[in-house]
Amino acid sequence: MLKKTFTALTLGAALFAGQAMAADYAIDKQGQHAFVNFKISHLGYSWIYGTFKDFDGSFSFDAARPEASKVNVTLKTASVDTNHAERDKHLRSGDFLNVDKHPTATFTSTRVESTGEGTANITGDLTLNGVTKPVVIAAKFLGEGKDPWGGYRAGFEGTANIKMKDFGIKMDLGPQSENVELILTVEGVRK
Amino acid sequence: MQWRNSSRNYGLTSILLHWGVALTVVGLFALGLWMRGLNYYSQWYRTAPDIHKSVGLILLAVMVLRLVWRWLSPPPAALPTHTPLVRLASTAGHLTLYAGLFVVMLSGYLISTADGRPISVFGWFEVPALVTGIPRQEDLAGDVHFYAAWALVILAALHALAAFKHHFIDRDDTLRRMFGRAKY
Numbered sequence: 001m002l003k004k005t006f007t008a009l010t011l012g013a014a015l016f017a018g019q020a021m022a023a024d025y026a027i028d029k030q031g032q033h034a035f036v037n038f039k040i041s042h043l044g045y046s047w048i049y050g051t052f053k054d055f056d057g058s059f060s061f062d063a064a065r066p067e068a069s070k071v072n073v074t075l076k077t078a079s080v081d082t083n084h085a086e087r088d089k090h091l092r093s094g095d096f097l098n099v100d101k102h103p104t105a106t107f108t109s110t111r112v113e114s115t116g117e118g119t120a121n122i123t124g125d126l127t128l129n130g131v132t133k134p135v136v137i138a139a140k141f142l143g144e145g146k147d148p149w150g151g152y153r154a155g156f157e158g159t160a161n162i163k164m165k166d167f168g169i170k171m172d173l174g175p176q177s178e179n180v181e182l183i184l185t186v187e188g189v190r191k
Numbered sequence: 192m193q194w195r196n197s198s199r200n201y202g203l204t205s206i207l208l209h210w211g212v213a214l215t216v217v218g219l220f221a222l223g224l225w226m227r228g229l230n231y232y233s234q235w236y237r238t239a240p241d242i243h244k245s246v247g248l249i250l251l252a253v254m255v256l257r258l259v260w261r262w263l264s265p266p267p268a269a270l271p272t273h274t275p276l277v278r279l280a281s282t283a284g285h286l287t288l289y290a291g292l293f294v295v296m297l298s299g300y301l302i303s304t305a306d307g308r309p310i311s312v313f314g315w316f317e318v319p320a321l322v323t324g325i326p327r328q329e330d331l332a333g334d335v336h337f338y339a340a341w342a343l344v345i346l347a348a349l350h351a352l353a354a355f356k357h358h359f360i361d362r363d364d365t366l367r368r369m370f371g372r373a374k375y
Contacts, residue, residue, distance in 0.1 A: 078327065085305035085329040092330060173231050 022062035025154055025188025027073070029056050033155070033187035036075060044176030050091075054079035057107075059188055061154055063144070066120050071109045071186075077128075078103060095171040096164075102130045110134070122158065128167040135160050137184065147189075155187040192371045195264045199364075199373045202264065206371055208257045213347070215250050216292070219243060220344050244303055245312045251296040258289070267373075272363050284350060291343040298339060301325075301332035 027034045036052040057073035078099040080091050092099040109124035118141040126135040137158040144154035160182045164171075195202040201209070226239035269278045303310050304320030305328040311317050325331065357365035364373040 078330075083306070085308070086303060089302065089305075089329040089333055171231070 022060045022065065022068055023152075023154075024060045024191045025058060026191055027055075027057045027059070028153070028187045028189050033153075033185075035183075035185045036073075037183040037185075038180050039183065040173070040180045041176045043174065048082060050080060050082035052076070052079050053081055057186075058191075059186070061144075061188075063141070066114050066141075067112050069109070069112045069120070069122075071107070071122060071124070073107045073186075075105045075107075076103060077105050096129075096169050098129050102128075105129075107135070107137075126160075126162065126167075128162075129169055131167045133162075133166050135162055137182075152190040153187055154190070155185070157186075158182075158184045160184075196266055198267055200267060200368045200371045203371065204260055204264065205266065206369060208253065208260065209369060212250065212253065212257065212292070215246060215253075216343065216347060219247055219250070220340055222246075223340065241311070241313075244299070244310050247296055247299050248310060248312050248318055251293075251300070254289075254292055254296070267368060270363050270365060272361065273365075281353070284346070284353070288343070288346055288350060291339060291346060294339045295336060295343050298332045298336040302329050302336060305329040305332065 034055075036055055037049060038051070039047045039049050042048050052075050055073055055075035057071065059069065059071035061069045077097045078092055080088055080097065080099075082088055082091065091097055094101075105126070105128045107124050107126050109122050111123040113121045113123070115121055115138075120139050120141075122137040122139050123134060124137070125132050137160040139156050139158035142155040142157055145152070147153050161179055162182065163179050164173075165178060192200075192203045192206075194204045196205050222239060222243050226235065226243060229236045229239060269281070273281070300310065300318070301322060304318075305323060305325075307320045307323045309317040309319045322328075354366045354369070357363050358367070364375055367373055
């Protein structure tokens with residue numbers, strides 16, 4: 001299925017050579033078919049999972065020329081939710097996300113490199129806690145096509161690993177818990 | 192010393208309530224400030240907040256009893272030497288202290304119960320969550336708790352200074368009768 005779509009799109013791209021094929025998509029915020037989740041080790045014994053509930057963004061994507069893709073996401077840091085109010089309060093405080101001072105985090109892609117069929121490394125600038133650092137998202141194309149309601153959608157998943165200290169997060173959770181893994185799923189509706 | 196308040200002196204019940212609450216408030220304030228800075232791997236990281244919450248909820252119950260007792264056995268009348276201004280200031284100060292105590296305790300309760308979790312009081316019993324779902328309740332209640340606690344201890348310090356002023360400058364019975372030992 002995936003292969004067929006790819007082949008069809010590649011053919012399509014060949015047929016319309018010279019014509020821009022990249023389409024612009026808006027993240028499906030209304031239907032919330034997009035997730036910015038994360039996990040972090042608890043003491044090295046298990047995982048804490050969390051999510052950011054409020055974010056929005058867009059991407060442009062052309063299956064034939066994945067390296068021309070672009071993505072932009074803006075996220076409200078105060079929308080962090082780990083299913084525990086006291087912990088969320090702590091995460092929003094100066095020990096972690098400093099949400100009063102830095103209410104938004106952003107990711108803007110700078111380069112997309114294809115790493116295989118339907119996979120790519122998306123390099124971009126992540127601004128978190130007021131610190132901007134390059135981050136690489138290992139992304140996977142999940143699928144695209146018409147939805148049952150008259151729209152056209154494309155979806156991806158990806159993971160990235162960031163070190164909290166790199167972004168000025170000062171709370172020390174121990175050597176097992178220095179990194180946070182971001183687990184992303186994004187579905188866009190073609191504009 | 193009798194349990195009830197008399198027209199000249201506070202009785203033992205009010206005296207114990209007053210000094211017990213005073214010590215507890217100072218203790219909870221210090222504990223609250225200290226525990227905020229604890230390292231994640233400190234053995235107190237979990238126990239200090241548990242103690243803070245348990246003692247705070249017990250204090251809330253004690254404060255309700257204190258109000259009931261105040262109604263059952265009203266405090267002694269103002270001293271004849273107290274000017275109308277002093278009487279007004281002390282009434283306003285005491286009212287604010289009572290209100291401040293409840294604001295601090297209730298806001299603390301609203302932090303820990305924001306997501307519906309009950310608060311365990313020393314593992315003896317649980318106080319259920321009654322109010323949840325205010326947007327960012329834990330943050331809002333947390334800000335109120337922090338600033339109201341500071342306001343409360345500053346006001347309590349002024350309250351103590353006023354008592355010293357009555358004792359050392361005016362040389363009246365105001366402080367002595369809070370030990371049940373009015374002279375005049």
